[in-house]
Amino acid sequence: MRETVTPTHCPYCALQCGMNLTPAPDGRAVEVSERADFPVNRGALCGKGRTAPAVLSSSVRLTSPLVRSEGGALAPASWEEALERVAEGLGRTRAEHGADAVGVFGGGGLTNEKAYSLGKFARVVLGTSQIDYNGRFCMSSAAAAGGRAFGLDRGLPFPLEDIPRTGCVILVGSNPAETMPPSLRYFTELRENGGTLIVVDPRRTRTAEQADLHLAPRPGTDLALALGLLHLIVAEGRTDEAYIRERTSGWEEARAAAMAHWPEYVERITGVPVPRLREAVRLFCAPEAAMVLTARGPEQQSKGTDTVGAWINLCLATGRAGRPLSGYGCLTGQGNGQGGREHGQKADQLPGYRKLTDPAARAHVAGVWGVDPDALPGPGRSAYELLDALGTDIRALLLMGSNPVVSAPRAAHVEERIRSLDFLAVCDVVLSETAALADVVLPVTQWAEETGTTTNLEGRVLLRRRAITPPRGVRSDLEVMHELAARLGGEGSPEKGFPTDPEEVFEELRRASAGGPADYSGITYRRLAEESGVFWPCPAPGDPTGGVHPGTPRLFLDRFATEDGRARFAPVSHRAAAEEPDAEYPVLLTTGRVVAQYQSGAQTRRVDELNAAAPGPFVELHPRLAERLGAAEGDPVAVVSRRGRAVAPARITAAIRPDTVFMPFHWAGEGRANTLTNPALDPTSRMPEFKVCAVRVEAVRPVRAARSVPAVVRPAVSPA
Numbered sequence: 001m002r003e004t005v006t007p008t009h010c011p012y013c014a015l016q017c018g019m020n021l022t023p024a025p026d027g028r029a030v031e032v033s034e035r036a037d038f039p040v041n042r043g044a045l046c047g048k049g050r051t052a053p054a055v056l057s058s059s060v061r062l063t064s065p066l067v068r069s070e071g072g073a074l075a076p077a078s079w080e081e082a083l084e085r086v087a088e089g090l091g092r093t094r095a096e097h098g099a100d101a102v103g104v105f106g107g108g109g110l111t112n113e114k115a116y117s118l119g120k121f122a123r124v125v126l127g128t129s130q131i132d133y134n135g136r137f138c139m140s141s142a143a144a145a146g147g148r149a150f151g152l153d154r155g156l157p158f159p160l161e162d163i164p165r166t167g168c169v170i171l172v173g174s175n176p177a178e179t180m181p182p183s184l185r186y187f188t189e190l191r192e193n194g195g196t197l198i199v200v201d202p203r204r205t206r207t208a209e210q211a212d213l214h215l216a217p218r219p220g221t222d223l224a225l226a227l228g229l230l231h232l233i234v235a236e237g238r239t240d241e242a243y244i245r246e247r248t249s250g251w252e253e254a255r256a257a258a259m260a261h262w263p264e265y266v267e268r269i270t271g272v273p274v275p276r277l278r279e280a281v282r283l284f285c286a287p288e289a290a291m292v293l294t295a296r297g298p299e300q301q302s303k304g305t306d307t308v309g310a311w312i313n314l315c316l317a318t319g320r321a322g323r324p325l326s327g328y329g330c331l332t333g334q335g336n337g338q339g340g341r342e343h344g345q346k347a348d349q350l351p352g353y354r355k356l357t358d359p360a361a362r363a364h365v366a367g368v369w370g371v372d373p374d375a376l377p378g379p380g381r382s383a384y385e386l387l388d389a390l391g392t393d394i395r396a397l398l399l400m401g402s403n404p405v406v407s408a409p410r411a412a413h414v415e416e417r418i419r420s421l422d423f424l425a426v427c428d429v430v431l432s433e434t435a436a437l438a439d440v441v442l443p444v445t446q447w448a449e450e451t452g453t454t455t456n457l458e459g460r461v462l463l464r465r466r467a468i469t470p471p472r473g474v475r476s477d478l479e480v481m482h483e484l485a486a487r488l489g490g491e492g493s494p495e496k497g498f499p500t501d502p503e504e505v506f507e508e509l510r511r512a513s514a515g516g517p518a519d520y521s522g523i524t525y526r527r528l529a530e531e532s533g534v535f536w537p538c539p540a541p542g543d544p545t546g547g548v549h550p551g552t553p554r555l556f557l558d559r560f561a562t563e564d565g566r567a568r569f570a571p572v573s574h575r576a577a578a579e580e581p582d583a584e585y586p587v588l589l590t591t592g593r594v595v596a597q598y599q600s601g602a603q604t605r606r607v608d609e610l611n612a613a614a615p616g617p618f619v620e621l622h623p624r625l626a627e628r629l630g631a632a633e634g635d636p637v638a639v640v641s642r643r644g645r646a647v648a649p650a651r652i653t654a655a656i657r658p659d660t661v662f663m664p665f666h667w668a669g670e671g672r673a674n675t676l677t678n679p680a681l682d683p684t685s686r687m688p689e690f691k692v693c694a695v696r697v698e699a700v701r702p703v704r705a706a707r708s709v710p711a712v713v714r715p716a717v718s719p720a
């Protein structure tokens, strides 16, 4: 047991707050203390980070592999037996139905080393094209739009420290007060410095409460809203013509599309009054510099890519991108939401943010992996499409770092697909709702028990360090892949290509990423241990005597990463959500998060303090809607969509639009929000429409008034 303090990072969200861990006397538990020297959070932590050590305790986690017996129950088994069963289950499916009948599903919480190894494992060991991950549900629309506009996608093209020094920030569908609390100070400081904050959210969230201006559009109408703002910018002569000429392309088409979106028309679609649109334009255009930041609100829509494109257009038309203290950014979500999307667990991707369809990329990565480029499969299905194909085209699945039974859209259907698999293997730290359906569950080590790198929402690569000894009986995800590669590889077994030492994996990742858009080749564990992270791209110095590359905190200042160096406007027009309210389903449902629970809740629902703060699901609804239903605070209400029915207590608040209800998605069972959500996919990013679907709301008991809402409620909302 070591008495030393280990500086590391939180296991949860993309802020990747720095924290210090000190082992408790038993050498297993750890205590969290402030790590003030890490610049992103300067010691501050939210309740999830502070209580994260609770999930390390062996009483809430898996410490033995589980194998499903003939009788159908999961029972403890040896590692040897469990690994054999997984190799047999995946191997037999591959032999009988072909490599593409084996699927792999990863997660944006996995370290870079794990994400990289998983992508390689799928393509080299299993030979399958069918790999994707939960990041598809997270920021894939922003990634697609960013790539299209700038030629390169990195969540934030600048560090968070730039926020307090800009003039205005529009925060679109982002609730950092609950989803990244320590980041709120950047927005507070912005306002203290005289800058302004605009929040766009159908709910008056804790974040919106801090804003100078809150716009509350109907869910699913952000595209129209952004077009309306651009219309006003043009009409009021606030465009930056010199910038448009010198640094962009595609303006004429984008301008024409925006001009077709009259403010009054946009008010009708969004419910945001024209004077508020004008006020937003004034606040955004007055200062020298400004930013637009999006999160899941506008992105998790069946038109998320175009919607983000429309918000980027605002930055481009006003000369607010690729200039100091200005730009568009996406606030990524999971701990390694950024790195997890760069190193090959996405269906169309190779490490270094390379494209699987690019012959040069295939040749480079195949060279690093020591395989024939022609042997690498092509792109596979996106996450929801992959889950939807389970039990039919895809008959066996290896899942690492996600809990889709709770978090996937149309979850009852996904659960049914998972149950219909011939074979399911899950690596997890706890028995998640998805792991409970597996044929084999492999218990793995977690953050404080292993070393690895993550890349936070700023593109800052960080080192998470092992602080304590894992409990007996668990192994790391890297060890699992090493063992499975040995068993499944056959002749010339490739297990040596799957090192169990994370630093060895990172050294290979450096080479694989070298020369790619997300170039990590100049980053080493040593540097990460000494610096507060390194921003990619960070190429290795060309000549051996050259100095180290400092990394790239700020992108695009000289040119964009497109071929001609210009940013591209997106020629986009408004279109409706996949499901609009009608007589049968007259209300809109949107979904999201609360501060004390994380994602599917697999980890945080095991922490007493967090459960006390957020004990279960709820339906947030406006007093007017509640009155119509005859529902009082805490009464169970049923929310019914074309996919199914969920029941949870009413939480009545004037902070939400009267035509909309909100449910957090952290819980399984009767209150599972994803029983209701619509898997309509964005045509480009394949992002499902988590943020809007049509529902009917019914009082379950006591029934004091009408049983359902009779007509579409469409107020001109003005909660600010």
Ligand SMILES: Nc1nc2c(c(=O)[nH]1)N[C@H]1C(S)=C(S)[C@@H](COP(=O)(O)OP(=O)(O)OC[C@H]3O[C@@H](n4cnc5c(=O)[nH]c(N)nc54)[C@H](O)[C@@H]3O)O[C@H]1N2
Pocket: 013, 014, 138, 172, 173, 174, 175, 176, 178, 179, 180, 200, 201, 202, 203, 205, 218, 219, 220, 221, 222, 295, 296, 297, 298, 332, 333, 334, 590, 591, 592, 593, 594, 595, 596, 597, 598, 599, 600, 662, 691, 692
């Ligand atoms: N406490 C907590 N923190 C987390 C997480 C967690 O599960 N719990 N998860 C992490 C992850 S992976 C992610 S991706 C981030 C997500 O971080 P956020 O994007 O901040 O979280 P959400 O609650 O999903 O959505 C943000 C807001 O979008 C609003 N919204 C809903 N529909 C619309 C719409 O149509 N338009 C607009 N403009 N807004 C809309 C919702 O009301 C909500 O307040 O959080 C990270 N941090």
Ligand SMILES: Nc1nc2c(c(=O)[nH]1)N[C@H]1C(S)=C(S)[C@@H](COP(=O)(O)OP(=O)(O)OC[C@H]3O[C@@H](n4cnc5c(=O)[nH]c(N)nc54)[C@H](O)[C@@H]3O)O[C@H]1N2
Pocket: 107, 108, 109, 110, 111, 134, 135, 137, 138, 139, 296, 300, 333, 334, 399, 400, 401, 402, 403, 404, 406, 407, 408, 409, 427, 428, 429, 430, 432, 444, 445, 446, 447, 477, 591, 592, 593, 598, 599, 600, 601, 602, 603, 665, 673, 674, 677, 690
């Ligand atoms: N309705 C609705 N649904 C949503 C969203 C929404 O806003 N609304 N948001 C979507 C978004 S943005 C996201 S990111 C997804 C997230 O949803 P999920 O993909 O389900 O994410 P988690 O709950 O974090 O699941 C991670 C699982 O991996 C385990 N785990 C943690 N660390 C490790 C590790 O190192 N190795 C292994 N093998 N396992 C590990 C955890 O215990 C947990 O069971 O949900 C999506 N679903």
Ligand code: SF4
Pocket: 010, 011, 012, 013, 014, 015, 016, 017, 041, 044, 045, 046, 047, 048, 049, 050, 179, 180, 181, 182
């Ligand atoms: S804000 Fe995110 S990274 Fe920071 S302590 Fe909370 S969950 Fe962890």
Ligand SMILES: [Mo]
Pocket: 137, 138, 139, 332, 333, 334, 337
């Ligand atoms: Mo996410």
